[in-house]
Amino acid sequence: MTEMLSAAALAQAVRSGHLSPADVAERCAATIRAREGDIRAFASLDLDALLAAAKAPGLAQKPLAGLPLGVKDILDTVDFRTGRGTPLFAGYRPVTDAAVVRMAARAGGLIAGKTVTTEFAFMTPSVTRNPRHAGHTPGGSSAGSAAAVAAGMLPITIGTQTGGSIIRPASYCGVTGYKPSFKLLPVLGLKPFAWSLDTIGLFGAHVADVAFAAGALTGREFGFEEDTPAPRFAVVRTARAHLAAPDAHAALDAAIAAAALAGAHLREIELPEALEAGDAASVPLQAYEAALAFADEWDRHREALSPTLAAYLEGAARVTPEDYDAARRAARRARYALADLFADFDAVLTFSTTGEAPEGLGSTGSPAFNRLWTLTGAPCVNVTGLAGATGLPIGIQLVGRFGRDRQTLTLARFLERAIAAA
Amino acid sequence: MTEMLSAAALAQAVRSGHLSPADVAERCAATIRAREGDIRAFASLDLDALLAAAKAPGLAQKPLAGLPLGVKDILDTVDFRTGRGTPLFAGYRPVTDAAVVRMAARAGGLIAGKTVTTEFAFMTPSVTRNPRHAGHTPGGSSAGSAAAVAAGMLPITIGTQTGGSIIRPASYCGVTGYKPSFKLLPVLGLKPFAWSLDTIGLFGAHVADVAFAAGALTGREFGFEEDTPAPRFAVVRTARAHLAAPDAHAALDAAIAAAALAGAHLREIELPEALEAGDAASVPLQAYEAALAFADEWDRHREALSPTLAAYLEGAARVTPEDYDAARRAARRARYALADLFADFDAVLTFSTTGEAPEGLGSTGSPAFNRLWTLTGAPCVNVTGLAGATGLPIGIQLVGRFGRDRQTLTLARFLERAIAAA
Incomplete structure (x- = not known):
């Protein structure tokens, strides 16, 4: 088991001059080279570009201090193909970065690669292995994002959750997963599944690491509150x-x-x-929106969907506007x-x-x-x-x-x- | 002045067999051929495809009865290039239809073409002329959608509103504009401007026409309420x-x-x-979201933006998360x-x-x-x-x-x- 990387500690080491962004990138690259063959956390990866980018001047003073990041492959990127976990989008090159990818770049984060997502961030298992035990699922849908952090390959990764796609793989892989308040991180450039639920979040080694990354990404105050009363x-x-x-x-x-x-x-x-009733309500809510979110794929490319997703969407199409309104x-x-x-x-x-x-x-x-x-x-x-x-x-x-x-x-x-x- | 086309009346005539979808398409095509040179409502147009599609069997029984529609060119379409009113996206071909475009197709609507939008649905004027008086603006940003209905070229068009981009051109062009409740029509496949505000809506000749189209598109009950008390x-x-x-x-x-x-x-x-305070709050709310919605264009293609939009985004970048939260x-x-x-x-x-x-x-x-x-x-x-x-x-x-x-x-x-x- 490789040790996990603390984003907060690495950023501090970079800022204080003990490490350079290139040192951090090289350390990540070395672990990725050693472990990616087994873990398969990445849908696409460009370590040469990462190592080159880490030499850019001024990175150390930026909020993310030149840390390498992984971005779930359900989010649009210009520099990496965006496969969305499906053969339908194999090789797809979006023309625009997702907003959160631009936020990361502006904050001085370096996108090392795209992390594996299940098909369209749904339930069909991906190729990724659980770094804690290769014979067990890493969970989904943010499988690669959770595994990359668990394996010590990256200090921070970006994932998404519509049902449990951050918290579940984080638990299975033994990493900290943070699903922020709805819409705290903008979803522009995320392939939607259910727009009332889709949430972008973060994986890191510990709570301090995701808090650091959230603050750096958003420009908001995420320092821990001091002198708080007993919880x-x-x-x-x-x-x-x-x-x-x-x-x-x-x-x-x-x-x-x-x-x-x-x-x-x-x-x-x-x-x-x-409150309990919200659990049942989430089912038709998600389904109704998914039926519209995948209207194009359903109408034009049904044969390219997995049996799991196709069966789900077939049922989803039967949710009526009245069911949906009741769920809302x-x-x-x-x-x-x-x-x-x-x-x-x-x-x-x-x-x-x-x-x-x-x-x-x-x-x-x-x-x-x-x-x-x-x-x-x-x-x-x-x-x-x-x-x-x-x-x-x-x-x-x-x-x-x-x-x-x-x-x-x-x-x-x-x-x-x-x-x-x- | 050509007479406007009533979507509700045309659909009824088709359903009762007095007109065929092909008759309606031919009538629209004739008006478009006669007037489009002056009005310039369309960013792209395929009348041959429209006339061919109108011959498909079974259209008359579908909710939209084979009516030709126009779709604002800020919404993604697979069959038409999606220029978003900017040279940056000239010739852009999305891989997926916007959800509302699929809804229209499923309901038996025929997309005649893409209607002109101002640059990214913002304030820079478009080429479209006001059918009521060519020397006056048709308004924006849904200029082509409003003008196409006003000129009798199409019975129904789809537009969007973030500030006043449906109601304003509807007023200027003398057509009915309907901005639904937020999120009634899903915005997937709409190039976002400000996600808390972006709303898809409809233009038609009269209230009965947009109500008919809203019902047909959504499968919801939009028939007028009967025996209502005095408003x-x-x-x-x-x-x-x-x-x-x-x-x-x-x-x-x-x-x-x-x-x-x-x-x-x-x-x-x-x-x-x-309530009055909401007017002022909408300004930083829109700006903060726009700065993120156009992060990619700003970072990579700033020189391709109009001076109006560039100046707006430059100011927008100065809105802080605290300003934004206060506005929310x-x-x-x-x-x-x-x-x-x-x-x-x-x-x-x-x-x-x-x-x-x-x-x-x-x-x-x-x-x-x-x-x-x-x-x-x-x-x-x-x-x-x-x-x-x-x-x-x-x-x-x-x-x-x-x-x-x-x-x-x-x-x-x-x-x-x-x-x-x-």
Whole structure:
């Protein structure tokens, strides 16, 4: 196992002159050369271009300090073909970078390559291997982004989540995944799946790394809040608690104990019905929008879609505008119910996934503990540090208040430290 | 002046067998051949393909009954180059149709061509002439879409509005413009300008025509509501009333009188401060998003932008995340304030524009009476039937309740009939 790269630490080393951007790029390139053959995290890659770009003057003083980044191959890039995980777009060259890619470039990030996505960021497994155990899925859909960080190939990668495509692979690969508040990172240049849910986020080694990258990318203040009162956590197993494996429950118990030891106030609660109902509502909501988002592919290129996606879209086409409107109303009620919950709590602690990464590569795992939170638009963080029955990582999901991403990451770091100290 | 084409009437004639889709296509083609040289409504056009497509079997029974449509050239199309009104994208061929284009095709609409947009749907005037008076601007940015309907070339066209790009050209060209509730028509495949504001809408001859097309496109119920109580209209001149010309005030007075005669209850009110503040908030909101939406063009192709757009984006880059967040909060307050207003009223009657289409082609006119309503996401209709001092059209804008598009169009038809009867 190669050590993961801390984006925050590398940026500090570059800024203080202990490392140059070229040193960092060379270190990433060396790990990629050593491990990519096994991991297959990249859909396209240009290490020569990366090493050349790292020699540009002035990078060290920019917010991202010349750090190499990976961008999920569902986002448009001019400099790399954008295959979207499907033969339909093999070799596709967009004419415009996605907005978040330009933000990264402006901030002094260097795009090392495109990371593997499942087909159109849906459920059909990709070629990527889990760096923690090659025989287990890395999850999806942001498989390559999670794996590249887990394998120590890159310090920061960009992913996307419509159901659970950041938090789930982050948990399976043992990295920090951060799904920001809905629309915090602009989705322009992202191939849409469901526009009410599609969210761009980040993977890094630890909470400090994704917080650093979020601040550098957006120009917003993402420094951890200081002198905060003891966190008040709502522990939530949801109506789908039976889907979580015993070791997922045990990991959540361990997180609770660690947080309590660190001074947090915790209370296990049942979610109000209006919030629980958001999980079911996310299904027709996503489907109705997907049927329109893939209207062109469905009408013109149906034979090029995987059986999984084709079957999904066939069902999706049967969702009526009335079903959709009802789902949108349920989504709104769920958002209000979550906002009400945060009158008494600072964050929710819950499962990131149902357990360890499933064995085999035939499935990307279940988004059962992600859909509801994606629907609410609330910021979510996969916090690392715990493991399951076979020693593979099991993450804890921390869900914060919509628009309070800085606070959410501060609380996630609290939990991360508590788990490490316990 | 060629007579405008009623989409609803044509569809009915096709469905009842009095006309064939080919008859309708031939009629449109004849008018386009006769007038396009002067009007210049089209960025690209394929009349041979239109006439061939109109012979396909089964069109008459589809929701759009084989009607020819025009699509603003800011929306992606596979079958037509998508120039976005800029030399930067001259000849650009997207790989995927915009979702609304697929919706139109699925509903049995035939895309006759792409209608002229101003550069990236911003303020730099286009080549299109106003069919009501060639020496006056048709408005923008949906110049070609408004002009094609006004000139009787097409029964329905698709446009977009970020500031006032549907309602303003509709008013100047004397056609019905309908900006639906935000996100009613999916924006996938629209080149974004400001994602919190960009809205796809429709142009037609009369209210019944855009209502028919909206229903056919979306599969939603858009038939006019029956047996409705007497409408309660709030008449609003806004804090920008001084920008409206005397004949715009006179037109609004005439609309008030007509509506009252038809049985409506009307009350002239001042907008609550939280709602008025939305107008100012829309400026940094749009700018911040535009700076990201055009990040690629700005970084790579700045020299290819018009001076107007370049200057705008240069200023836009100075809007901070804090300014943006403040604008978003103001927008939310404005939406709540409008919802509160609708406790007492069914719709707002206000100016569509500052007056008649300005003389000359050096400006597309002012969105001063549009930005606020676009910001709220509320459905807006430009209602025709009145004229200004020189005999050019002056529309009345009817603003309905968010999500109540059917009710809004029902009220717009009430006003349209009242004006016609007065």
